[in-house]
Amino acid sequence: MAIVKMGERVWDAARAHLGAHPERFGFFLADTALASDGPIFIAQDFVPIADTDVHHGAGGYEIDLDVLLRVVNRGVREGRGLVEAHSHGGALPRFSRTVDRPGLAEFVPYVLDSLPRQPYAATVWGADAVYGEWFLAGGDTGVLRSILITGPQLLQVVSRDDDHEPIPTRFDRQLPWFSDDGQRALGRLRVGVVGNGGTGSHAITQCTYLGMRDFVTVEFDPADDTNLNRLVTAAAADEGTPKGVLARRTIKAIAPDARVELIARPLQSGEALDALKSVDLIIGCVDNDGARLILNELALAYGIPYFDVASGIEPAGGGRLESIGGRVAVVLPDGPCLHCMGEIDTAEARFYNATPDQQAVARARGYAPVKAPAVVSLNGLISSALVNELAIWVSGLRPLSVFTELELIDPVRKPGQWLTPRSGVVAVPDCIECTYRGLRDGASLERYVGVRS
Ligand SMILES: [Zn+2]
Numbered sequence: 001m002a003i004v005k006m007g008e009r010v011w012d013a014a015r016a017h018l019g020a021h022p023e024r025f026g027f028f029l030a031d032t033a034l035a036s037d038g039p040i041f042i043a044q045d046f047v048p049i050a051d052t053d054v055h056h057g058a059g060g061y062e063i064d065l066d067v068l069l070r071v072v073n074r075g076v077r078e079g080r081g082l083v084e085a086h087s088h089g090g091a092l093p094r095f096s097r098t099v100d101r102p103g104l105a106e107f108v109p110y111v112l113d114s115l116p117r118q119p120y121a122a123t124v125w126g127a128d129a130v131y132g133e134w135f136l137a138g139g140d141t142g143v144l145r146s147i148l149i150t151g152p153q154l155l156q157v158v159s160r161d162d163d164h165e166p167i168p169t170r171f172d173r174q175l176p177w178f179s180d181d182g183q184r185a186l187g188r189l190r191v192g193v194v195g196n197g198g199t200g201s202h203a204i205t206q207c208t209y210l211g212m213r214d215f216v217t218v219e220f221d222p223a224d225d226t227n228l229n230r231l232v233t234a235a236a237a238d239e240g241t242p243k244g245v246l247a248r249r250t251i252k253a254i255a256p257d258a259r260v261e262l263i264a265r266p267l268q269s270g271e272a273l274d275a276l277k278s279v280d281l282i283i284g285c286v287d288n289d290g291a292r293l294i295l296n297e298l299a300l301a302y303g304i305p306y307f308d309v310a311s312g313i314e315p316a317g318g319g320r321l322e323s324i325g326g327r328v329a330v331v332l333p334d335g336p337c338l339h340c341m342g343e344i345d346t347a348e349a350r351f352y353n354a355t356p357d358q359q360a361v362a363r364a365r366g367y368a369p370v371k372a373p374a375v376v377s378l379n380g381l382i383s384s385a386l387v388n389e390l391a392i393w394v395s396g397l398r399p400l401s402v403f404t405e406l407e408l409i410d411p412v413r414k415p416g417q418w419l420t421p422r423s424g425v426v427a428v429p430d431c432i433e434c435t436y437r438g439l440r441d442g443a444s445l446e447r448y449v450g451v452r453s
C-alpha cells in the first residue's frame with residue numbers, strides 16, 4: 001500500500017490538464033520515500049504532455065520518445081521519482097487490459113532502470129477519482145492506498161471498487177455537513193493517533209463515530225488508577241490494560257469493519273515511526289513536548305498534516321488558578337510548524353527525548369517535569385475542537401484555522417468559555433525545526449529510537 005500526495009498548486013495543474021479531457025497524459029515529479037508497506041510519493045511538480053506529442057500507434061497511444069526522455073532526465077537531474085498520469089474520464093477509472101497493461105509492462109522496467117533507487121507509480125484519472133499502482137525495482141508492486149491533496153480542503157481522491165456504494169444510513173444525520181464525498185473521504189483516510197489517553201480516547205471515539213475506518217494507534221502505557229477519572233475508553237475493571245488495547249476495543253465496538261494497526265511501542269521506536277510515515281494525517285494527543293517535537297519533525301519531513309491537541313491547568317500560586325484551557329494546533333506541509341507557533345518547550349522536549357541516565361542527571365541538576373492536572377470535560381472539549389477542525393477541513397466548509405485556543409477562566413475577558421482562533425500564525429524565518437521540511441529519511445528520526453524505554 002502506498003500514498004501519492006500533493007499540494008494545491010500541483011493538483012490544480014494536473015486537474016487542468018487531465019480533468020475533463022480523456023486520453024491526456026502527464027507526469028508528476030515526486031520526492032519519494034519508502035515505508036515498510038510501500039512507497040510514499042510527494043509530488044512537487046506536474047509536467048503535462050502536449051496533445052501533439054501523443055500519437056495513436058498500433059498498441060494504442062504512444063508518447064514521443066524524446067518527450068519521455070526529457071521527463072526521465074528531469075527526474076534523474078532533480079533526484080526525483082515519477083508518477084505517470086493519464087485520463088479516461090468517467091467513473092471507476094482502471095487500467096485497460098488491452099492498451100494500458102501492455103504499455104505498463106514495457107514502460108515500468110524502463111523507468112525503474114533509468115531512475116535507480118526510485119519507486120514508480122502509474123495513475124489513471126476518472127472524472128472524480130484517481131486509481132493507481134506502484135512499482136519497485138525488486139518486482140514489488142501494489143495498489144495506491146491513498147491519493148491525497150492537502151489544499152484549502154483535504155481531498156482524498158483515490159478510486160476504490162466501492163466508489164458508488166451508497167453511504168450507510170447510520171450517517172444520515174451528518175450528511176448535511178459532510179455530503180457523500182466527504183463521508184467517503186473520511187472512511188478512506190488513514191489516521192495515526194499518537195497517545196490514546198486523556199485527549200486521545202475522546203479523539204479516537206469521535207473519529208470512529210464520524211466514519212473514519214483506518215487507524216494506526218501508537219500508545220505504550222497501561223491505564224492506571226489515576227487515568228480512570230478521564231479515560232473514556234476505560235471502565236473500572238480496565239485498570240492495568242494498555243490504553244492502546246482499550247482504544248482498539250472502542251473502535252471495533254463502534255465499527256467492527258474498521259482497520260486498527262495498534263503499535264504498542266513508544267513513539268521513539270522504529271515500528272511507530274515507520275507506521276506513521278505513510279499515514280494520511282496524524283492526530284497528536286500526547287502529554288509532553290518531547291513527543292510533540294518528534295511528531296513535528298516527522299510531519300514536516302514527510303509532508304503529513306498534523307493536528308495537535310494540548311490541555312492544561314495553570315496554577316497562579318496561593319491555591320489560585322490562572323488558566324484552565326488548551327489549544328488545537330495544525331501543522332500543514334507548507335504552513336508554520338509547532339516550534340514556529342511557540343508550542344514546543346525545548347527543555348521539556350530535551351528531557352523527554354533523553355535516555356534514563358540523561359534524565360537522572362537532569363533531575364539531579366534540579367529539572368523537574370510536572371504532570372499537568374487533567375479533567376475529563378476539559379479534555380473532551382478541546383478534543384472535540386480538534387475533531388471539528390479536521391471535519392471542517394475534509395468538508396471544505398471554510399479555511400482551516402491552524403490555531404484555536406480554549407480558555408475557561410480568563411479573568412481579563414468577559415466571564416465565559418472562550419474558543420478562539422488565533423490569527424496571524426505564520427512560519428518564522430530561520431525556524432530551526434522548519435529545516436526538517438521535505439527532508440524525508442534525511443531527517444534521521446531514527447536517532448530518537450530507544451531513548452525512552
Ligand atoms: Zn488508459
Ligand SMILES: [Zn+2]
Pocket residue numbers: 336337338339340341427428431432433434
Ligand atoms: Zn517552524
